[in-house]
Amino acid sequence: MLLVLCDLAEEGKLAGALLRRDGDLVFRFSSYWKVVAPRRQTKPDISFPFYHLKSEGFWQALAADGRPATDRRAAVLAQMEAPFLVCLSHPKFRSLARRTLIAKYFQPHERAELYSLVELPVPPEDVIAADAVRFLPEKESGSQRDAKFAVRVLPAYDYTCALTSYRMLALNGKTALDAAHIHQLKLGGHNHPTNGIALAKTAHWLFDHGFWSIGDDFTILVAADRFDEAGDASHLLKPRAGHPILLPTSKHYWPARECLKWHRQQHGFETR
Incomplete structure (x- = not known):
């Protein structure tokens, strides 16, 4: 839990002393839990540290009404002491x-x-x-690599699809969004978050198969002559051409232009 707080502070997401036990917090906690999962018999449960940190002196576990929580299930808010926040900064x-x-x-x-x-x-x-x-192992396992990549990319996009603006994050930390590689790993890409983008699963498939790409100005490029589509207008790809993608608040996580160029060249949106 304390490692998660360090991450939030580093990303500028501890603006105030009040912290909510939400899906983002659970997602981050679960990502660290995967490291110790092989020696644990229980599933990750953030309610334990979220409640019991109250014994450390810098943390008050609160119920939804702002009163002190009487048990871990009721603890959905935390009030952090000012000196602790200063240290984290x-x-x-x-x-x-x-x-x-x-x-x-x-x-x-x-x-x-x-x-x-x-x-x-x-x-x-x-x-x-x-x-x-x-x-x-000399190389990280696929699950380790994917977890590290996802924990950087998905929160940066606030669990929101860069193409459709669809946001989904369950209270248990699960999400329907993928952390997609722009320059595919198997074709020489890397795991830096600037080679990543948050996409809903259909948008991810369409991106990987070259039905759409992204310009250097972060606008949507669509290969309209390669497919037919039908359905509700809000679900169609072709009308999105020319519109900007959703970008992270921090420019540190914006897609790298060299990765975008690779994707365009790989899928015939421009010549090499």
């Missing part, structure tokens, strides 16, 4: 907090994976974690 504190949490509460092989997930080098003093790296 400093990059050096977040880096030290992440390193300390990972070193203290996780097993060696988990530490190595978590350092990678939060994009921190293995600290020299953490000898056990450094040794654990040697026993990890």
